[in-house]
Amino acid sequence: MSVHKTAIVGGGIIGLAVAREIVRNAPDAEVTVFEKETAVGxxxxxxxxxxxxxxxxxxxxxxxxxxxxxxxxLLEEFTHRHDIRYDKCGKLVVAQSTEEQVRLGGIHERAVANGVPGIRMISGEEIRDIEPNARGLAALHSPETAIVDYPAVARALATEIETPGGTVRLGRRVTRIQERSSEVLVHSDGSAESFDLVIACAGLQSDRLAVSSGEAAYPRIVPFYGDYFVLDAAKTDLVNGLIYPVPDPKYPFLGVHLTRTVDDTVVLGPNAFLSFGREAYRRGRISFPDTVSAIGFPGFWRFAASNIPAAIRETRTAFSTRSFVEQARAYVPAITTSDVHRGPRGVRAQAMNRDGSLEDDFAISGTARTVHVRNAPSPGATSALAIAEHIVREAFGRLDMPIQR
Structure with missing residues (x-):
């Protein structure tokens, strides 16, 4: 089955990567990206x-x-080709108790099995050789964990789509995808356009677009915001790279950690708390439809009931700067509340099932001509170019189309 016209809904890094992958595999196809905002990413x-x-x-x-x-x-090669900063600043996962040391050993085994380069366990004394201001009983050092400018990656992907003739339409909100016998209609801002194949990568709105297009109601997106605090410029030398806690498998969210970014600032966070809007990046902004959707979803309350200790911890960080900073101070004691100021906020599209369990795997639904990417799990941005290969391979497989590369 041939595909002449293809539409991608969503101009985030995954949607753009999918569009680029189609351009590379089907150079004769007309590829159009619909993005409701005035910029990508x-x-x-x-x-x-x-x-x-x-x-x-x-x-x-x-x-x-x-x-x-x-x-x-793939990402490292892409950034080098586009002259986007890619900094292998390294990462420490720091254990603060003997129980965490045991879990850290398990992470080390998985990392080795996954072929993570340079991974090694180090002692508490060795931590200071890498992060002089960090403290812990032991740590896992990943020297090639990196930081990058993801918005710059998104812009470069858009360029690679448009250069051979693809189109990125900004300010075009898609409200529904309607499949017919021989075409798929994309309804956008009061008009409808026909395509042979449509792949929706709508992120925070992925479930709503799927449901409006006739797909199942679950998994549903429940938004969680994550606040960041920024370390004052005079104190950024307290952190060289990335300092993370040991994940607790009983809880879904990692907790506050410390990250140097590509602009050489250091951020603390994020925490995780129910967002009162799927796109509520400004504090105090509330979307009543989004809030009612989240708190009216029984799955959310089942999730909350099974994660009470984590909910208490995250509530403290949501309402107390001191509690937020104290989590970071467990790893870098020299940081004080007077050394930080409020930074940006992110919103995570957490896919949740009806029973309150979190969807931790890919959730892709639809038909041969309409594909809905309802969950592309963390690390989605890191894996975006590889995820795009996977999605396009599946989409083309449904159409019995060969992968050219």
Whole structure:
């Protein structure tokens, strides 16, 4: 089956990567990206700390592990080609207790199995050789974990789409995708346009677009905001790279950590708290439809009931700067509340199932001509170019089209 006209809904890093992958695999196809904002990469792509994850945590042999490791290589090559800063600043995952040391050993085993380069366990004394101001009983050092400018990556992807003749339409909100016997209609701002293949990568709005197009109601997106504090410029030398806590598998969110960004600032965070708007990046902004949707979803309350300790911790950080900074001080004691000021906020599109469980795997639904990417799990930005290969391979497979590359 041939595909002459293809539409991608969503101008975030994954949608753009998918469009670029189609341009590369089907050079004769007309590729159009619909993005409701006036620039690409303005939502999750543009509201994160810019970390390029190395693949420490994922189950060896899993799709997430494979896509992460391939994605890192593709992303590094892409940034070098486009002269985008890519800094292998390194990462420490720091254990503060013997229980965390045990879990850290398991992470080390997974990282080795996943082929993470240079990974090694170090002692508490060795931590200071890498991060002189950090403290802990032991740590896992990943020297090639990097940071990057993801919005710049998104802009470069848009260029690679448009240069051979593709189109990125900004300010075009898609409200519905309607499949007919021989075409798919994309309804956008009061008009409808016909395509042969449509792939929706709508991020924070992915479930709503899927449901309006006739797909199932679940998984549903529940938005969680993450606040960042910024370390004052005079104190940025307290942190050289990335300092992370040991993940607790009982809880879904990592907790506050410290990250140097590509503009040489240092941020603390993010925390994770229910957002009162799917796109509420400014504090105090509330979307009543989004809030009612979230708190009226029984799955959210089932999730909250099963994560009470984490909810208490995150509530403290949401309402107390001191509590927020104290989490960071566990790793870098020299930081004080007077050394930080409020920074940006991100919103995470957390896919949640009806029973309150979090969807931690890819959720792709639809038909041969309409594909809805309802969840592209973390590390989505890191793996974006590899995720695009996976999505396009699946979409073309449904149409019995060969992959040319």
């Amino acid at each position: 303005t939502h999750q792509t543009g509201h994160n700390s810019g970390v390029v994850h190395a693949g420490l945590y994922y189950e060896p042999g899993s799709l997430k592990a494979a896509l992460c490791r391939r994605g890192v290589g």
